[in-house]
Amino acid sequence: MTYTHSVDDVRCGLEAHDYLPDDGLATAIFLALELQRPLLLEGEPGVGKTEVAKTLARWTGGDLLRLQCYEGIDVTQAVYEWDYSRQLLHLRTAEATGRATGVDADELESELYSERFLVKRPLLQAIAYGQPPAPVLLIDEIDRADDEFEAFLLEVLSEYAITVPELGRFHADVPPIVVITSNRTRDVHDALKRRCLYHWVDHPDFDREVAIISRRTDGVSDAIIDQVASAVAQFRQLGLYKPPGVAESIDWASSLGRLGAAALDVETAEATIGAVLKYREDQQRVREYGLAKLLEADSNV
């Protein structure tokens, strides 16, 4: 598996698809690819964790297989399920044609539990994937799933294999590229962490954020992008309920662009604040702190 020869290849590959990683993230991705280990990304909402997997898929040309976790997720949504209604139909047909009795019964049973009635969910799809390029398996927001699911996942990711009792064992010929994300509402088990390469995704620094916004918006002036990046960096220091992520910076800059604003002054900020701060309390807090003060600091950047 060779997409890369160096950390720089990773950086360039992702940048070509509009994702701008910092050194730490680029190194972690590089190692995950080279060592064929899952990559565990933790960080606050909107820092670009999920986007890593999507970009990897675009870059490598592999299919993106996404498993969104939630409390109570189980094998039928994550791994596979038998298509009971089609099995039943098959059975009825067999009965009607008299095949259901006698010598054919055994054969019928094995037919019922053959791959054609198996509905593969993302984990099994990733493992049973036949040919290169390897798919990208995104296990999103693992912290929402429960302990048992995590334990199961650890087994799958250690072996890159899954056994379906009625069918046998699937083993990945082409190991998937695995990206696991967590908002850290709870800690992921140590054993799973040990299996993965780990990276804590931070908010980007000012320069990177400017670069990201430029890359992800059209026709927004450099001056406005600078102001947005600077204001957002300050918002993140205010202890808000939901500090804005990169997604919000991009949204804010785009709406300013659409409005044709020449600069970010208090009035325009006031009119567009909903694009960057989603909670009324947070908007209130920023107003109390003083929009003017926050925007003023911009000119000194």
Next chain:
Amino acid sequence: MVEVDATHLDRIVAGFAAALRTAGLDVPVGSVVTFRQALGVVGLAAWHPVYWAGRATLVHRPEDTALFDDTFAAYWHDQLRPDVAMEMSEHELTMALDTGDDEAATPDDAEGTQEVDLVLRWSPTEVLRHKDFSLFTLEELVEAQTLMRQLKLATSVRPSRRQRRARHERGRLDIRHTVQRALRTEGEPLIRASTVQSEQPRRLILLIDVSGSMEPYARALLRFAHAAVVSRRRVEAFALGTRLTRITRELSSRDPDDAFAAATGAVEDWSGGTRLGPVLREFNDEWGVRGMARGAVVVVLSDGWDRGDPAVLAEQMQRLARVAHHVVWVNPLKATEGYEPLAAGMAAALPFVDRFIEGHNIASLEALVAAVAA
């Protein structure tokens, strides 16, 4: 250290792992092996890739980054080329802060950090141990920090995952477990081993009331929380006021004053009102019942004064008590002469509390440490 042979590299890697362990990080052998592999891939020509390879393989939570950085700077300083080493020593100056309990960080630092000064000045007077936090001067608070760090917090160990799984199986035997079991029969022994040895200290969660009535104590208790967060793994800290604020990350800075400033900065309603019931509900909904408090030791540090509906508080305490291993309530006013839990909130919460202890001075925090270990 641009070109080294494999055995030499092994030795360097093992030495680094040992240094991290001495510094207090949990470094499993498996991670060290992965680090060694990672070095094979990124090479040793520059410190940057070496550093990030270490971060990706040996650090598994952001709170450990500061410790890792300290140790990395001190250790690789000697291993890397002189021109690289120059870069590193700058790094070291900004990050190397020692705690009283590890000798690993910069043994050669003759400059002496503030922390070392602190340790030298500190004399463990009985007076300070028994003095009420509300009467502390700022200097005393700083000294107290050192005392608090010497409280070795250990929670009891939680049973292995296997036993817990067995309990879950009681009611429903579903296909997932069947698959899991099938998998396990062919699974590699490594997994089984790690499952069995998964005895871990329980997570410790500190919920600190930062409302006005708690102000003199909250300052001290926050420093206690800081000592806990930096000294052991699996600690979470939240501030309770009119809203809930998670402050674990803020408290993870090695420097107590930085941590204190970051935490109070993050808490918007520092020294404001309290809404214990609703805030506890928020904790339960967003974090606690969702997973964080499951099997954890939860310590509430509060005087229990609350204008809200006691029924809400009682209900939330009950939810919390159901998932937590142990709930400890620390009330600084408990030591007050003639105190009874008259505060309506306190009275409502008490039935769901496993241990109710005082928390007005360092001596009583020692009692807390004992309670947490139970």
